[in-house]
Every structure is written in C-alpha cells, then in structure tokens.
Amino acid sequence: xxxxxxxxxxxxxxxxxxxPDQGAEVAFAGRSNAGKSSAINRLTERRGLARTSSTPGRxxxxxFFALDAGAAxxxxxxxxxxxxxxxxxxxxxxxxxxxxxxxxxxxLRGLVLVADIRHAFKPGDEMMLDWAxxxxxxxxxxxxxxxxxxxxxxxxxxxxxRSRLPANAEAVPFSATAGxxxxxxxxxxxxxxxxxx
Numbered sequence: 708x709x710x711x712x713x714x715x716x717x718x719x720x721x722x723x724x725x726x727p728d729q730g731a732e733v734a735f736a737g738r739s740n741a742g743k744s745s746a747i748n749r750l751t752e753r754r755g756l757a758r759t760s761s762t763p764g765r766x767x768x769x770x771f772f773a774l775d776a777g778a779a780x781x782x783x784x785x786x787x788x789x790x791x792x793x794x795x796x797x798x799x800x801x802x803x804x805x806x807x808x809x810x811x812x813x814x815l816r817g818l819v820l821v822a823d824i825r826h827a828f829k830p831g832d833e834m835m836l837d838w839a840x841x842x843x844x845x846x847x848x849x850x851x852x853x854x855x856x857x858x859x860x861x862x863x864x865x866x867x868x869r870s871r872l873p874a875n876a877e878a879v880p881f882s883a884t885a886g887x888x889x890x891x892x893x894x895x896x897x898x899x900x901x902x903x904x
Contacts, residue, residue, distance in 0.1 A: 728814050729779070732816065736788075737788075747782055785808065820839075833871070
C-alpha cells in the first residue's frame with residue numbers, strides 16, 4: 708500500500724453514516740490539538756488531506772480516508788477529546804460516538820494514540836490505554852512534537868510513556884514537521900492493515 712495515494716472518503720456524525728464495516732482500518736485518537744490531523748497528513752504526504760487548525764476541537768466527526776482504490780484499507784481521524792470550551796452536551800456526544808465506534812467497529816485493526824511528548828498522558832489518554840488493554844487491540848502511542856525536545860529529554864519522555872503502555876502497545880517519538888518517526892509509524896500501520904480479516 709502507498710500512503711501517498713490516500714484520499715478523503717467521508718465524514719460521519721453517527722455510526723450508521725460510516726463506510727461499510729469491512730476491510731481494515733486504523734483509527735487516530737487523542738486530545739484536541741494533539742496533532743492527529745497533522746500526523747495523518749505527514750504519514751500520507753498529503754498536506755491538506757486531513758483538516759488541521761490551531762483552534763482545538765475542529766474535528767467533530769469520524770473522518771475516513773481510503774488508502775486504496777477499493778477503500779478496503781482506511782485511516783480514521785476521530786474527534787479530539789478534552790476540549791474544555793466545547794459545551795458539555797457536545798463533549799458527551801463526541802465521547803459517545805468514539806466509544807460506540809471503538810466498541811462496535813469490526814474492521815478496526817489498531818489504534819494510534821496521538822499525544823504531546825512533552826507532557827504525561829492525560830486522563831482521556833489513559834482511558835484510551837485502558838480500552839486498548841481490555842480489548843487487546845494493538846496500539847501505537849505517537850508522541851508528537853518530539854523535535855521540541857533534546858535527545859536526552861526525548862528519551863526520558865519516551866521511557867515514561869512506555870512505562871504506562873499495555874503489553875500490546877508501542878511508542879514512537881514523532882514530529883510532523885521534522886519527519887521524525889514517520890518510517891516507524893508507517894511500518895506499524897502496514898503491519899496492522901495488512902493483517903487478514
């Protein structure tokens with residue numbers, strides 16, 4: 708599969724509006740403004756594929772991107788969590804949508820947790836880790852903004868993150884701007900998406 712062939716498929720506000728639940732997909736989860744969309748754009752080398760914004764809370768739907776002509780392989784950008792300025796009712800709706808997607812989507816092969824390497828995992832991140840632990844779904848912790856730290860501090864942050872991960876998870880320091888961790892993340896995605904149904 709060539710990530711550079713990725714195309715936008717659809718956005719869904721409800722589970723019944725998503726593409727057919729077949730093939731294989733990997734979902735990107737994380738706090739609002741953690742860099743999910745930027746990571747998808749860097750991994751696919753498609754600058755405007757996933758919509759980015761400096762304003763937290765812009766991703767409010769399930770956004771699907773096809774990696775092949777038949778759309779059997781997909782990336783999914785989930786709504787960000789932890790955006791305090793959104794109304795509580797909207798936060799609850801996003802949370803319910805994410806929870807249903809994770810619990811019911813049979814084609815889901817892995818979860819990429821996007822988190823800022825400079826900070827410890829937040830409560831929402833820990834919930835994602837707990838869910839991956841309980842469901843035994845492979846998880847990649849993509850530790851963004853790694854270019855902002857010097858090598859020693861980066862290694863310490865990665866070690867701290869790895870100490871919190873379930874057994875079925877890996878952590879990769881990542882920078883959408885500098886390209887750090889892109890090859891490792893793509894290799895992980897390949898392994899998940901190439902797995903049989």
